[in-house]
Amino acid sequence: SVWLVAPDVRLSLGALSDDVRTVVRNFVPVFISRGVVQVSAYVDTLLASLLPTGAVAALSNVQLLYTLPVSLFGMSVSAAELPAMSGEAAGAEAYGALRVRLDAGLRRIALFVVPSAMAFLALGDVVAAAIFETGRFDRGDTVYVWGILAGSAVGLLASTLGRLYASTYYALRDTRTPLRYALVRVALTTLLGYFCAIPLPRLLGLPPAWGAAGLTASAGLAGWVEMLLLRRGLNGRIGPTGLPRAYVLRLWVASGTGAAAAWAIKIGVPLPGP
Numbered sequence: 001s002v003w004l005v006a007p008d009v010r011l012s013l014g015a016l017s018d019d020v021r022t023v024v025r026n027f028v029p030v031f032i033s034r035g036v037v038q039v040s041a042y043v044d045t046l047l048a049s050l051l052p053t054g055a056v057a058a059l060s061n062v063q064l065l066y067t068l069p070v071s072l073f074g075m076s077v078s079a080a081e082l083p084a085m086s087g088e089a090a091g092a093e094a095y096g097a098l099r100v101r102l103d104a105g106l107r108r109i110a111l112f113v114v115p116s117a118m119a120f121l122a123l124g125d126v127v128a129a130a131i132f133e134t135g136r137f138d139r140g141d142t143v144y145v146w147g148i149l150a151g152s153a154v155g156l157l158a159s160t161l162g163r164l165y166a167s168t169y170y171a172l173r174d175t176r177t178p179l180r181y182a183l184v185r186v187a188l189t190t191l192l193g194y195f196c197a198i199p200l201p202r203l204l205g206l207p208p209a210w211g212a213a214g215l216t217a218s219a220g221l222a223g224w225v226e227m228l229l230l231r232r233g234l235n236g237r238i239g240p241t242g243l244p245r246a247y248v249l250r251l252w253v254a255s256g257t258g259a260a261a262a263w264a265i266k267i268g269v270p271l272p273g274p
Helices: 018-034 036-048 055-088 092-132 139-152 156-171 176-197 199-204 208-238 245-268
Strands: none
Touching: 018 036, 018 156, 018 176, 036 055, 036 176, 036 208, 055 092, 055 139, 055 156, 055 208, 092 139, 092 156, 092 208, 092 245, 139 208, 156 176, 156 208, 176 199, 176 208, 199 208
């Protein structure tokens, strides 16, 4: 269609353009650091293959649930805020506006992610049963998935907040720092994941299959390390940012109250028979 109206147009990679070189130079670090959640999930899947039969399938089911709030609330808010933050990061005098926008985005993410983490932790059996329990997927499989899903709740908030912090670095034209911290996270996911999945269940006297829960919990710890590194580095550049402790406490209390009410209903309402 373009050639019909502009027959003289010529295709070119534009390799001499500064803008094209900037895009190419930034693509790889952004690609890795943006996809660190998926990379960590892939590492967990490889480690789960060392566990008894069923661990990989259960972990795959958990990852379907775990990545949903990360994508809905972490990635979406980060992508939506990036253009505005890029405009506000033009100079040091604009850092005040950048901090305000960043803190507002962090609060928006936490508002949805904290209840999600509480649901995974306290009501993971209900969530798993509603989606997966059918056919040969029985109550025992639901409880197993719940245990793994509860482990993923450890780092859910950190993983989503970290995506917005990484976007703030991109607004400051810095793609290398998030990459370094993403590599730290992947390394910790591998080392801690192996320890929590293989030796730790034996030390605790647990069945080897429960090492899958250690995988998600250790990945959560690695997510916290990444997020704290991102926040510390950014705070050193633009000033203090983060969630107020009182706000986070209110979210957890409200989420815990809701989970307690749901537990009461779950106990009071008998489950249907097979």
